[in-house]
Amino acid sequence: MYFAESLGLEFLAPQGAVGLLILVTGLIFSLMMFYVGYISIREMYSNESMNSKKIQILKDQKEKIARLYPQS
Numbered sequence: 001m002y003f004a005e006s007l008g009l010e011f012l013a014p015q016g017a018v019g020l021l022i023l024v025t026g027l028i029f030s031l032m033m034f035y036v037g038y039i040s041i042r043e044m045y046s047n048e049s050m051n052s053k054k055i056q057i058l059k060d061q062k063e064k065i066a067r068l069y070p071q072s
Helices: 002-007 017-044 047-068
Strands: none
Touching: none
16 A cells, blocks of 8 residues: 555545546446346346247147148
């Protein structure tokens, strides 16, 4: 800490003006990143997308079975 004081960098310390601004900015940025991650995970595993995928897969299976065994 004496080295920073000798260089006159006290304003970069966590209790300094710039240091506090850097901490607050980092906290806001981190919260935004967690929020974006939460939203992306929620959309990736949403029930609607899973249900629509399952419905589409079942529909494709029925079409393939219908082509294999055509009704006369």
